[in-house]
Amino acid sequence: MELHHEFTVPVPVDEAWRALLDIERVAPCLPGATVEEYDGKTVTGTVKVKVGPVTVTYRGTAVFEEQDESAHRMVLLASGRETRGPGTARATVTSTLTGRDGGTAVSVRTDLAVTGRPAQFGRGVLAEVGDRLVGQFAACLSERLTQAPAGAVEQPTPTAEPRPGDLAEVPEPSEPLDLLRAAGPAVAKRVAAAVGVAAAVAVVVAVVRARRRRRA
Template identity: 65%
Template structure:
């Protein structure tokens, strides 16, 4: 399936480009994902997905196929397999950046193929889940980039010993921000909850499946009783 998303970040295109290529920096913003290793070319990690009471873990790799700084276009190919199952996921993600006033517009095209239990929800639900996850990623990235701009300002204030906008000494505020970022980057990501993320459509589908299963079980019980 092909999914298209767009979002904006509050920094110039040059800074946004560098940020999106800084995997260790943006990794905490990727819902469900944990980066285990990045050698500058290949990203190795896991993605956790929760489907009702079941949590699936996909382990795999991602590689930049293209990084065109002139066109501000990057292409990332990723693939993974369930750690305890036969399900697979493959995606080719193409991101294009363009200047938008003082910010940057990011256009993302994802060619996604999923097998296994998440595939049962179909394109409509997966598209809705994708919209919400990209929204979370964009909000997190925007906060990080906006924080970078603030850090630059507080860094200048630190040289003069002036307090930050929160009333804390600039050095202490910067140190606190670094600690939180490090803790978040090295932690294990929470799984993507498909039911909570997609909301009512998935809940209805699961309820319908439970109803069908209940009817089938009742019919089987009636047939067995008649045989006895």
């Protein structure tokens, strides 16, 4: 499925470009994500997704396939697999930055493929969840950019740690991304109803099979 989102941040385009490439800085704005290692091109980490009472953890990598600074365009290829299940997730994320009224408009196109439990939500629900998450990410990023002085993304930290490649030693914990909560009350009710129906059908099927085995 293809999703499209746009948001703005209150800094010039060059500063926004550097900030979005500073994975350690923006990772805390991504719900459920934990960065373990980053070498300047490839990110290794996990994403935790909560579906009702079940939490699914995806482990994988994201690679910057393209970083065109002159056009302010980046392409990120991400893939992951459930640590305790057969589910997979793949995404190609293309971001384009454009200067606008002293700030920056960020256009994000995501080609997403998900299998496993989160896939039960369908395109409509995932699109609504995406809208909310992008809004949260934009607000978090804007706050971080306005709190730090211009150009801070290029300055080394006073402690000289952590540095790219060392993140596996001190990964920041992250709360799971709760899809039902992120979807909002109206959508969550529809999803909960669908999950309830699916669970009821599963119970009926199990009972029928048990009776057949006893008769045999």
